[in-house]
Amino acid sequence: MKKIYCNIKKCLGCGSCEIACAVEHSKSKELNNTISESPLPIKRRRAEFVEENVAISTGCQHCDNAACVTACMSGAMYKEAKTGLTQHDRDKCVGCWMCIMSCPFGAIAREKQEKQVVKCDLCPDRDKPACVEACPTRALSLGTFKEFKKLCNM
Numbered sequence: 001m002k003k004i005y006c007n008i009k010k011c012l013g014c015g016s017c018e019i020a021c022a023v024e025h026s027k028s029k030e031l032n033n034t035i036s037e038s039p040l041p042i043k044r045r046r047a048e049f050v051e052e053n054v055a056i057s058t059g060c061q062h063c064d065n066a067a068c069v070t071a072c073m074s075g076a077m078y079k080e081a082k083t084g085l086t087q088h089d090r091d092k093c094v095g096c097w098m099c100i101m102s103c104p105f106g107a108i109a110r111e112k113q114e115k116q117v118v119k120c121d122l123c124p125d126r127d128k129p130a131c132v133e134a135c136p137t138r139a140l141s142l143g144t145f146k147e148f149k150k151l152c153n154m
Contacts, residue, residue: 001084004122004129005148006057010139011047013055018043020134021059024123039113044120045131046106057131057140060107060120062086068099068108068119076117090116 019031026034026041034041045059066086069077076092077099079085088099095115100108108119122142123129132140141151 001062002122002143003062003145004059004120004132005141005143005145007139007141007148007152008050008054008056009152010137011055011057012137012139013047013049013057014136015047016134016136017045017057017131017140018047020130021045021120024126024130025118039111042109042111042118044107044109044118057135058105058107059131060086060103061105062120062122067102067104071098071102073098085122086119087121088117088119093117 022041022043023029023031023034025044027037028034045057047055047057049055062085064084066077066079069079069086071077073096074092074094076089076094078087078089080087093116095117097110097117099117100110108117110116111118126133129142132142141148143151
C-alpha cells in the first residue's frame with residue numbers, strides 16, 4: 001500500500017506541506033482565498049522539530065491495525081477493503097473524539113464547528129498528494145516502504 005513517507009534528512013520543518021494540505025482541503029483551493037474562509041480549513045499534516053535541527057512531517061499512517069478504527073464506536077473510521085487506507089465517513093461520525101485520543105501519531109484533528117474529525121485522505125482527487133507536491137526539498141514521497149527505502153538508499 002502506498003503511504004506518504006518523510007525523509008528526515010531532507011525535511012526543513014518549513015510547513016509548506018501544512019499549507020498545501022490546508023489549501024487543498026479548502027473551499028476555494030486557492031491560497032489567497034483560503035486565508036479568508038470561515039471556518040479556516042484544517043491541515044491534515046504537521047511539520048515539527050523533534051530534536052534540534054531534526055524535523056519531520058507527519059500525518060495519518062494508515063496503520064494496518066489502526067487504533068482509531070478499533071476505538072470508533074460509530075463505525076465512522078474504517079479500513080477501505082480495496083486500498084487498505086484508513087478512511088473516515090463524515091455521515092457516521094458522532095464527534096466523540098475517541099479516534100483522536102487513540103491515534104498514537106496525533107494525526108487526527110478536530111473540526112470544531114461541525115463536531116467532525118479530519119485526517120489525511122492522500123488527496124484522492126489528485127495524482128500526487130498536495131503535501132508531497134509542495135515539499136521544496138522533496139523530503140515527502142508517496143509510495144511503498146520498499147520504494148522509500150530505495151529512494152533514501154537505506
